[in-house]
Amino acid sequence: MEKSGKRKELINKQRWVVKIGSSLLTNNGQGLDKPAIAGWVKQMARLREQGIELVLVSSGAVAAGMRRLGWKSRPHAMHELQAAAAVGQMALVHNYEKEFLKYDLQTAQILLVHDDLASRERYLNARSTIKTLIELGVVPIVNENDTVVTDEIRFGDNDTLGALVANIVEADVLILLTDQDGMYTDDPRSNPNAKLLDRVPASDERLDEMAGDGGALGRGGMVTKVRAARLAALSGTHTVIVGGRLPNVIDRLADGEPLGTLLLSDEEPQTARKNWLSGHLQTCGEIILDDGAVESLREQGSSLLSVGVTDVFGSFNRGDMVLCLDREGNEVARGLVNYCALDARRIAGQSSECIEDILGYMDEVELIHRDNLVLSLMPTNVVEMEL
Numbered sequence: 001m002e003k004s005g006k007r008k009e010l011i012n013k014q015r016w017v018v019k020i021g022s023s024l025l026t027n028n029g030q031g032l033d034k035p036a037i038a039g040w041v042k043q044m045a046r047l048r049e050q051g052i053e054l055v056l057v058s059s060g061a062v063a064a065g066m067r068r069l070g071w072k073s074r075p076h077a078m079h080e081l082q083a084a085a086a087v088g089q090m091a092l093v094h095n096y097e098k099e100f101l102k103y104d105l106q107t108a109q110i111l112l113v114h115d116d117l118a119s120r121e122r123y124l125n126a127r128s129t130i131k132t133l134i135e136l137g138v139v140p141i142v143n144e145n146d147t148v149v150t151d152e153i154r155f156g157d158n159d160t161l162g163a164l165v166a167n168i169v170e171a172d173v174l175i176l177l178t179d180q181d182g183m184y185t186d187d188p189r190s191n192p193n194a195k196l197l198d199r200v201p202a203s204d205e206r207l208d209e210m211a212g213d214g215g216a217l218g219r220g221g222m223v224t225k226v227r228a229a230r231l232a233a234l235s236g237t238h239t240v241i242v243g244g245r246l247p248n249v250i251d252r253l254a255d256g257e258p259l260g261t262l263l264l265s266d267e268e269p270q271t272a273r274k275n276w277l278s279g280h281l282q283t284c285g286e287i288i289l290d291d292g293a294v295e296s297l298r299e300q301g302s303s304l305l306s307v308g309v310t311d312v313f314g315s316f317n318r319g320d321m322v323l324c325l326d327r328e329g330n331e332v333a334r335g336l337v338n339y340c341a342l343d344a345r346r347i348a349g350q351s352s353e354c355i356e357d358i359l360g361y362m363d364e365v366e367l368i369h370r371d372n373l374v375l376s377l378m379p380t381n382v383v384e385m386e387l
């Protein structure tokens with residue numbers, strides 16, 4: 001199939017999030033690739049000159065720290081990884097600051113952990129800080145706060161973090177710069193016959209079979225990039241997975257050149273509150289819905305009532321994020337629940353009028369109110385996939 005012409009989805013777009021991955025930044029483990037960083041910064045400065053607002057999400061702290069500490073292989077112990085990240089983050093921001101200043105651009109360091117975005121108050125704080133920095137013409141540089149996270153609460157890969165940042169700032173475009181030219185029909189490291197994808201709806205379920213894991217330094221491979229594109233799509237953001245070593249890659253993308261793989265958002269942008277809900281990646285339990293409840297959530301955008309629930313799993317409190325699954329275990333929605341797991345189990349399958357009789361109190365008529373509920377992006381089997 002012929003390559004598409006100029007990509008109108010990227011031309012004249014106002015707000016970009018650019019994510020630079022570990023595999024690329026660290027030149028396959030050789031420490032930070034400073035000349036490459038200088039090249040990307042030069043191009044990002046040109047984006048700013050065109051009036052494009054920019055947030056940079058940069059990996060590389062652990063890898064840069066390893067180099068500074070003289071470690072040859074990535075440690076497994078969490079405290080060593082965290083120490084490496086603390087050392088490496090200094091190298092990372094020092095480099096970016098130096099390079100951006102060449103173009104009179106100020107930078108700001110933003111380190112986030114999952115909890116910062118799960119709490120509504122801290123999320124709103126992070127959002128207003130990032131938006132203020134953008135208005136001031138400063139380039140925010142975001143990374144995970146690796147020194148304080150534990151395995152259970154980490155994003156782990158920066159693709160997800162990039163998508164959440166795209167949701168926060170309602171970006172038009174998310175660019176995932178990586179070590180491959182884009183997404184292929186299979187991992188090109190193991191399959192030399194794999195073909196580069198040109199443009200695909202982010203929701204296309206065939207992507208799940210094509211996406212493999214990452215290299216030795218990267219964290220998520222294509223699996224997390226596809227997932228990130230789907231998350232970004234919820235705020236109407238298009239994602240491009242593209243090779244960071246292609247000459248002038250950022251300039252050429254801004255000019256609409258069809259480089260890498262464009263994962264299109266075919267969603268109506270959600271409200272900021274719904275974006276925040278979608279970004280809650282850690283959930284505390286599962287609620288199984290009957291077919292009628294699945295349909296009314298999906299078709300009518302209704303609240304979830306206890307009568308449509310067949311089972312409740314996990315242990316959660318009022319206000320926690322839970323998954324709503326259909327009978328086959330597919331995710332239908334996620335939302336903040338009004339009753340704890342114990343009470344939710346007791347009222348499952350019962351109509352709302354019975355709640356007070358069963359529990360002796362009634363906080364809310366709904367198990368999950370529709371304002372606190374967000375439908376999950378359903379993978380669709382779509383025909384448009386261009387190689």
Ligand SMILES: Nc1ncnc2c1ncn2[C@@H]1O[C@H](COP(=O)(O)OP(=O)(O)O)[C@@H](O)[C@H]1O
Binds near residue numbers: 189221
């Ligand atoms: N279908 C695919 N197309 C391209 N790359 C793939 C695919 N499946 C797996 N990969 C792997 O994903 C790697 C890039 O992801 P990763 O190592 O996490 O990089 P980054 O640090 O840039 O996020 C590639 O080096 C490649 O081996």
Ligand SMILES: N[C@@H](CCC(=O)OP(=O)(O)O)C(=O)O
Binds near residue numbers: 063144221
């Ligand atoms: N926060 C980590 C980056 C995690 C990571 O490598 O993510 P990715 O670039 O998505 O593979 C670091 O700075 O080392």
